[in-house]
Amino acid sequence: MRLFALCLVLTGLIGQSAQSAELTAVVLSVNPQQYLAFHNAAQQFAAAHPAIKLTLRVVENEQYKRELPAMLSSASPPDVLFMFGGVALTDAAQKGQLAMLDASGQGSDWPRHMPPALLRLVTVDGKLYGLPLSYYPWAIYYNKRALAKAGVAPPASFAELLASCDKLQAAGVVPIVMAAKDLWPLAGWFDYLDLRINGLAFHQQLLQGKLSWLHPQLAQVFAAWQQLRDHHCYGHDSAALDWRASLPMLYNQRAGMMLMGSFWTGLLPSRKVNDIGMIAFPKIAAAENPYEEAPADVLAITAKAAHRQEAEQLLRFFATPAVQAALASATGVLPARQDASAENAPFLKQERALLNHASGFSQFFDRDSHVEFAARAMPILREFAYGQLSAAEAQRKLEAERNRHYGPLSGKP
Numbered sequence: 280m281r282l283f284a285l286c287l288v289l290t291g292l293i294g295q296s297a298q299s300a301e302l303t304a305v306v307l308s309v310n311p312q313q314y315l316a317f318h319n320a321a322q323q324f325a326a327a328h329p330a331i332k333l334t335l336r337v338v339e340n341e342q343y344k345r346e347l348p349a350m351l352s353s354a355s356p357p358d359v360l361f362m363f364g365g366v367a368l369t370d371a372a373q374k375g376q377l378a379m380l381d382a383s384g385q386g387s388d389w390p391r392h393m394p395p396a397l398l399r400l401v402t403v404d405g406k407l408y409g410l411p412l413s414y415y416p417w418a419i420y421y422n423k424r425a426l427a428k429a430g431v432a433p434p435a436s437f438a439e440l441l442a443s444c445d446k447l448q449a450a451g452v453v454p455i456v457m458a459a460k461d462l463w464p465l466a467g468w469f470d471y472l473d474l475r476i477n478g479l480a481f482h483q484q485l486l487q488g489k490l491s492w493l494h495p496q497l498a499q500v501f502a503a504w505q506q507l508r509d510h511h512c513y514g515h516d517s518a519a520l521d522w523r524a525s526l527p528m529l530y531n532q533r534a535g536m537m538l539m540g541s542f543w544t545g546l547l548p549s550r551k552v553n554d555i556g557m558i559a560f561p562k563i564a565a566a567e568n569p570y571e572e573a574p575a576d577v578l579a580i581t582a583k584a585a586h587r588q589e590a591e592q593l594l595r596f597f598a599t600p601a602v603q604a605a606l607a608s609a610t611g612v613l614p615a616r617q618d619a620s621a622e623n624a625p626f627l628k629q630e631r632a633l634l635n636h637a638s639g640f641s642q643f644f645d646r647d648s649h650v651e652f653a654a655r656a657m658p659i660l661r662e663f664a665y666g667q668l669s670a671a672e673a674q675r676k677l678e679a680e681r682n683r684h685y686g687p688l689s690g691k692p
Contacts, residue, residue, distance in 0.1 A: 302589040304359035305336045305350060306578075307343040309610060310545045316609035324596050331589050341461070348650065351376045351581070358584040359593055362409055364400035364575030365642035366487065366649065371579070372403040378580040378587065380407040380594070389598035392616045396640055400575045409577035410594045411615035413607045415541040416633045417467055417572035417643075418557050425452050425532040433556060437475075437503065437563040444512035447535040455507075456534035457517040458525035459664065462657040466644035467538050468507075469660055470572055472500045475563040479570040479639045486648035488685025492677035501663070501670035503563060508666060518665055530554060540574065544611030544625050552625045559633055568638040574646055575615070652684040 308314045314337050321335045336357075338346065343361065350356050351371050362368045362377075371377045390398060393411055401409035421433055426443070429450035434440040444454040458464040473482045476499050484490045485497075507513070517525065526543060528534040530551040538560065547555065559569065578597055580590045596602060603614035613630055614620075634640070645653035656677055663673035682688075 300330065300586050300589045301332045301334065302359070302586045302593060303334045303336075303357040304578075304590075304593060305338060305343075305346075305357045306361040307340055307576075308337050309340045309542050312545050312609040313606065316606045320597065320602050320605065323602070324593060327596070328589075328592060331592070333593070344650075354583070355585070356581040356583055358581060358586050358590040360579055360581060362577040362579045363642070363646045364397070364409070364411065364414075364577050365646045367646055368401060368409050368577060368579065369403050370649065372408040375582055377408045378582050378584060380410065380580065380591075387595050387598055389595075389616065392600075392618050394615075394617065397575055397615055400642070401577055401579075409579040410598055412576045412578055412597060412603060413610065413612040413615055414573050414575040414634075414640075415610075415612035416630050417471070417538060417540045417560070417574075418629075418633060419536050419538050419560055420529065420543075421536045421556050421558065422529055422532050422534070423554055423556050425535045428452075428532075429535070431535070433558045434561050435558075437506075437561050440561045441506055441510045441512070443535070444507070444510040448511050452532070453514055453517070453528065453534040454511070455513045455517075455536045455538070456520070456525045456528045457513045457664070458520050458522040458537070458539075459518045459661055460521045460524075462661055463643070463645055464522050464525075464539060465661055465664055466653075466657050467540075467572065468504065468664070469500070470641060470644050471538065471560040472503050472563070473497075474570045474572070474641060475560065476500050476503065478568060479641060482570075482641060483647055486644065488648070488652065488681050489688075491688055492674045492681055497674060498670070501674065504664065505670060508664070513664075515665060518661075540572075540612075541626060541630055542610050542612055545609060547611075547625065555625075557626050557629045557633075569636055570639050570641060571634060571637040572643060573634055573637070573640040574643045576612075649684060652680060655680045655684070 306317055308317060317335065317337050321333055325333055350360060362371065389410070397411045397414060401407055401411055426433065429446045429452060431443040431446050434443050447454040477496050481496065522539065522543065523546065525537065526546055529537045530547060578594055580587065580594065584590050600616050600619035603616050604619040607614040611625065641647055644657065659673055659676045662668040663670065
């Protein structure tokens with residue numbers, strides 16, 4: 280569902296001067312609250328920089344993903360773009376599509392106020408290529424009332440998760456709402472199963488095409504997912520839901536649990552906040568390290584930016600604590616700056632605690648892999664999730680796509 284794709288043209292001048300610089304930026308937004316936060320930030324920037332005419336385009340999440348490759352490869356791209364931390368940013372930087380931020384960092388102390396793990400996500404060959412705006416954990420959100428009525432405690436282990444599916448199903452509640460229409464929410468399940476079973480290094484190597492999808496260590500991952508199917512943890516009805524349409528199922532007690540990034544909490548009705556709890560994805564192996572999914576959202580300057588100096592001013596503005604806090608609060612995520620406060624975010628303390636205990640972060644299936652591979656791989660995961668493919672068939676198809684995109688491997692998987 281497309282909520283908005285709006286363009287804001289803002290200037291601090293009452294009469295636009297012929298000498299005013301024009302600056303273009305395109306950003307992603309997942310909800311109207313975030314759009315308004317970008318709108319307010321743009322107005323503040325225009326007031327503080329009256330000689331700059333800022334054209335800010337705010338685009339809905341799914342539409343933005345479709346448009347981003349063309350914007351990056353354009354001969355006349357926007358000056359500033361919203362980017363995804365990790366492989367997507369690294370690829371764009373290595374293709375010469377993004378500008379280094381060394382110059383824009385002069386006179387700004389924002390790198391000193393961000394976790395090293397975040398800065399690594401925007402660093403390529405020792406150089407900064409992006410400004411982290413925010414980051415957020417993926418976690419299992421649950422309806423406290425739905426679980427209590429079914430006699431279920433929030434699951435701490437995978438075995439408890441499977442048992443809770445049985446009890447919720449018996450109580451007439453959909454155990455887990457998948458939101459599989461968008462594909463990427465489903466991919467989050469693969470990410471966490473693989474992280475919990477095989478760890479972060481294996482997971483990242485797999486998604487970067489360095490390991491075969493026929494690797495023997497993946498057998499346990501697909502076996503665990505098969506257990507979710509066998510226990511009827513999610514129904515076929517959720518295959519037709521996009522992520523927004525799935526939310527009322529959770530907060531209206533029609534579903535017990537949902538795996539999702541914390542950005543969804545910006546759409547949670549305030550009267551329902553106390554009904555929702557949040558836990559880390561359950562453990563599978565007793566001795567596993569607690570790796571978590573924590574995507575980072577970033578602003579970057581394009582290499583062909585026509586207004587580089589003005590773009591640097593915009594990034595310095597978005598690096599300030601107040602602006603980062605306002606944007607994070609609107610979306611229910613964590614500001615990248617550690618000295619920025621977003622206290623009205625409903626799960627802020629739990630989010631920080633979850634990530635502070637993590638041994639490392641993944642970015643997400645379609646951020647840790649190349650976008651072309653992810654686009655072809657996620658439908659295969661969906662076919663397996665809904666019983667259209669066996670594990671062996673899914674792995675063979677995924678390996679064929681890996682080979683098509685990344686090329687043959689040398690030696691054994």
